[in-house]
Amino acid sequence: MTTATIRRLLLVRTACYGRCPAYGMLITGEGEVWYRGEAFVIHEGSHRWSISERQLQSLADLLWERDFFSLAPPPGISLSDSQGITIGVRMTDGRYHRLKFSFGDGELDILANRIDKLSGVYDYAYRPLNRYWLSAECEGATFHRRVLACNAAHARLLLKENPPEGAGEAERGLAESAWKVKNQGPSKRTYPAEGGFVEGQEASV
Template sequence: MKAIGILVAILLISCSAYQKAEYSQQSNLITLIKSRCRGKCPVYELNINTEGEALYHGISNVTHKGLFKFKLSKVELDKLQELFIELKFQEIKLQQKTKYRDVPYTTLKYKGKSHYYRSSWNSSPFKGIVEKLDELIQENVSTSNKKKHHKLTSMLLNE
């Protein structure tokens, strides 16, 4: 009977530790998704929630593949939000998706509003924001995060 009690206590402790390490998508603020093409286009997804927690998933043709979690400072998060506000992201109207072959799309979401555009458009109003998000990925997702990466990947894969 003692063994069962100890086992239950261990499970409760490990579950509560897991919940703390988990990324909360319920409070997603910003999402950046780069889609596939037939060539060597980078494919990844970045989600940032209202707490500044970021979850990067490198899928293919990227330097860092797998899941990486990092935290933005309040200043970094505020600066990102200012970029969206200055751009008037919620008010922008773009053309709908066109059916060209082999041209990847970039999806950018902010506070539930989504915009899809061709990554090759040099005149995109979102270019500055996407470049800033790419900088944050490069600064925070690195080989120094390898231990966190393997732990997070294995935790998410075992769900």
């Protein structure tokens, strides 16, 4: 393993047809992080902070562990509706490698996510989701849904705007205020800004 360290590290995520977080960040060899959030992120606009020498070394170690400088772009045509990701790295020994790929390539996605977390960008772009249990009654039926959302109001809105498959007319016609919401604690999943997930397909009568 070489003793070369990072001189510049660039990571860019482009927008997609959904709610993909769009942002770019640059890390310098001095540990300065320059971030610009474009869309579907917690913090938009330009922000700057510093990471420790240890974090910078952890990023370099990650690149060697993943054999980044030998990685080739994944085969096949990039999907136009998917998020595009670019990782570019220049080391102090002059070595340079730039990789472009679409979100959905497991190993490369993991690499990009690790870079986000080690650099501190994760806290600027993503929001943790809570688990909510929602229940409502209508015409003698009781409906139950599990939702991952940012807050209670967001959970109700998700059900209203994105009713799950199998929801009947009675459930679809419920007002947001008809749903009783119970927060069951934080989820391990995160999502950009106002994103979320509706889980469960059951409706008990």
